[in-house]
Amino acid sequence: MPRVRAVTASFRHQFLHFLADPQWLIPNVILPFVITMVALIMFESVQGGEGNFVLYAVLGGGMMSMWGNTLYSSGWSIAFDRWNGTLEEVLATPSGLVWIIMGRSLWNALIGILNGVLILVIAVVFFDVDLELAYPILFFFAFFMTLLSLSALGMLFSSAFVLTRQAGVLTNGLEYPIYIGTGCMFPIALLPFWTNPLSLSLGPTWGIDAIRYGALEGYEGFGIGYWADIGIMFMISVFYLAAAFYLFGVVERRAREDANFARH
Amino acid sequence: MNSETVIECKDLVRIYRSSDRFLKKKRETLAVNNISFEVKRGELFGMLGPNGAGKTTTIKMMTTLLLPTSGQIKVLGHDVAKDPFAVRKRIGLVLGGERGLYTRVTARQNLRYFADLYAVPMNLREKRINDLLERVDLTERADTRVEDYSRGMKQRLHLAKGLINDPEVIFLDEPTIGLDPEAALEARRMIKELVQEGKTLLLTTHYMYEADELCDRIAVINKGKIVALDTPKGLKSLVKDLCIIEVEGFGITDKDTEMLRSLPGVKAVSATMNEDKQVLRVQVVEASEMLTPVANKLGEGKVIGVRVKEPTLEDAYLWLVKEDA
Numbered sequence: 300m301p302r303v304r305a306v307t308a309s310f311r312h313q314f315l316h317f318l319a320d321p322q323w324l325i326p327n328v329i330l331p332f333v334i335t336m337v338a339l340i341m342f343e344s345v346q347g348g349e350g351n352f353v354l355y356a357v358l359g360g361g362m363m364s365m366w367g368n369t370l371y372s373s374g375w376s377i378a379f380d381r382w383n384g385t386l387e388e389v390l391a392t393p394s395g396l397v398w399i400i401m402g403r404s405l406w407n408a409l410i411g412i413l414n415g416v417l418i419l420v421i422a423v424v425f426f427d428v429d430l431e432l433a434y435p436i437l438f439f440f441a442f443f444m445t446l447l448s449l450s451a452l453g454m455l456f457s458s459a460f461v462l463t464r465q466a467g468v469l470t471n472g473l474e475y476p477i478y479i480g481t482g483c484m485f486p487i488a489l490l491p492f493w494t495n496p497l498s499l500s501l502g503p504t505w506g507i508d509a510i511r512y513g514a515l516e517g518y519e520g521f522g523i524g525y526w527a528d529i530g531i532m533f534m535i536s537v538f539y540l541a542a543a544f545y546l547f548g549v550v551e552r553r554a555r556e557d558a559n560f561a562r563h
Numbered sequence: 564m565n566s567e568t569v570i571e572c573k574d575l576v577r578i579y580r581s582s583d584r585f586l587k588k589k590r591e592t593l594a595v596n597n598i599s600f601e602v603k604r605g606e607l608f609g610m611l612g613p614n615g616a617g618k619t620t621t622i623k624m625m626t627t628l629l630l631p632t633s634g635q636i637k638v639l640g641h642d643v644a645k646d647p648f649a650v651r652k653r654i655g656l657v658l659g660g661e662r663g664l665y666t667r668v669t670a671r672q673n674l675r676y677f678a679d680l681y682a683v684p685m686n687l688r689e690k691r692i693n694d695l696l697e698r699v700d701l702t703e704r705a706d707t708r709v710e711d712y713s714r715g716m717k718q719r720l721h722l723a724k725g726l727i728n729d730p731e732v733i734f735l736d737e738p739t740i741g742l743d744p745e746a747a748l749e750a751r752r753m754i755k756e757l758v759q760e761g762k763t764l765l766l767t768t769h770y771m772y773e774a775d776e777l778c779d780r781i782a783v784i785n786k787g788k789i790v791a792l793d794t795p796k797g798l799k800s801l802v803k804d805l806c807i808i809e810v811e812g813f814g815i816t817d818k819d820t821e822m823l824r825s826l827p828g829v830k831a832v833s834a835t836m837n838e839d840k841q842v843l844r845v846q847v848v849e850a851s852e853m854l855t856p857v858a859n860k861l862g863e864g865k866v867i868g869v870r871v872k873e874p875t876l877e878d879a880y881l882w883l884v885k886e887d888a
Binding site for chain 2 (some may be wrong): 304306307308309311312315316319320383384385387389390391392393394395399552555556557562
């Protein structure tokens with residue numbers, strides 16, 4: 300139960316900071332709007348508004364904003380604690396840091412869902428996009444699972460933020476490789492062959508493929524079907540979580556050896 | 564106080580390794596150098612020492628935030644290196660200062676978050692938060708964002724946070740630093756109450772009168788080593804053969820102070836600035852013989868009063884640190 304308390308308390312705490320700090324508007328409202336607008340204009344001019352441009356632009360924009368939000372929130376929450384001098388204070392409690400970060404990541408995942416919905420609203424309201432989903436339930440299930448996979452990936456990366464003071468560099472460095480590698484905006488088939496193993500090792504890559512199955516009638520994607528995509532993403536995400544738990548243990552010990560909790 | 568040992572530090576060493584540039588050879592700093600001591604249940608144990616002496620490093624090791632390079636620490640029977648979570652449940656930590664609080668949320672929200680992280684039972688949580696807010700006199704401002712608090716209010720909130728899990732052992736790192744006299748007095752009253760309630764406290768401070776007033780025993784730390792460990796009375800007895808010439812004056816320069824230090828028979832000199840005058844405390848063996856040379860050295864016009872006093876804990880501390888230099 301103490302672990303559940305740490306998760307729920309950190310979820311609530313992240314929510315309170317979300318309300319208290321208006322800067323959340325940038326990653327959660329303004330950035331998604333800009334990304335979607337650029338993507339829609341770009342795909343519309345290339346494909347003349349025909350074909351799958353809505354799929355790639357709207358879903359791509361949504362996924363990009365969700366990953367950006369997850370990375371920004373998970374990574375910066377540790378950086379914020381470090382600057383604020385509260386990293387030592389939370390580490391001095393009997394709740395492991397991994398549970399605290401999990402609670403915050405879950406809040407970020409919820410915000411990610413709102414981001415995705417916002418993107419859809421922007422597409423419909425400002426760009427008059429016809430969003431007809433082939434299989435709405437499958438679409439939203441894949442959407443939700445992909446978001447959890449992104450959060451698990453965010454947790455895995457956030458362990459590195461315990462060791463480094465350079466949160467900005469790390470965040471920027473991890474943002475675009477995931478945008479490109481997971482095929483958010485364009486199919487990974489367009490990428491050089493040598494990048495495919497890396498792309499396929501990312502859970503959200505399979506999730507995005509599943510989302511496209513749910514959105515488009517007759518979509519072929521990786522050719523393994525919707526549920527296989529979900530299954531592979533689930534297994535990879537479980538691996539992310541297991542690795543995150545292990546790494547948090549390692550980095551916490553390392554930080555206690557190096558005495559870098561208080562440095563900022 | 565009973566005889567049960569609740570903190571046991573044995574042959575404790577902490578070395579910091581750092582480098583200024585990438586790939587440059589790491590530099591080593593010995594912060595804590597082979598110290599050992601024990602703290603009994605119900606005791607208020609003080610650590611005195613100059614900046615950089617190793618006090619905060621020692622506290623951070625005892626509270627599981629840092630790993631010792633070598634040696635062992637046991638708190639309430641648990642090894643802090645091997646079993647940190649068992650230790651964290653039963654201790655409180657007050658690091659103090661302007662940082663260490665979530666300033667964009669309220670005091671109540673800060674306390675509620677930490678209550679949850681310490682897994683304070685839900686049926687006790689709100690009552691304990693209200694009691695602590697009352698105790699540190701923050702009830703009226705409990706629902707104001709911490710960023711709008713004064714330094715003293717933040718320090719009081721730190722104290723409340725350190726007590727949120729009703730800890731058996733409380734570590735206080737300079738808990739009164741930056742507080743105005745009235746707030747510091749209130750903090751000391753609270754510390755005494757905690758001892759009366761049976762808590763074990765470990766306190767670091769720069770204020771000698773505070774250590775003298777509060778602590779059962781004091782470890783004087785200098786350059787990472789314990790140079791003395793005794794009761795305040797015992798420490799003062801180390802300098803019982805010394806007399807203190809207290810000089811009050813104006814316009815006394817650092818050069819004057821250095822000249823006093825060079826006088827034969829002078830053991831140590833400390834200088835403080837009061838609101839309206841300077842006060843020098845000159846440690847000598849024989850006050851009657853040294854009164855005139857001390858006054859003459861400073862010269863006329865600078866001295867407004869000279870008197871002989873009994874040595875205090877500050878004199879003992881200065882003597883110990885100087886002896887170790």
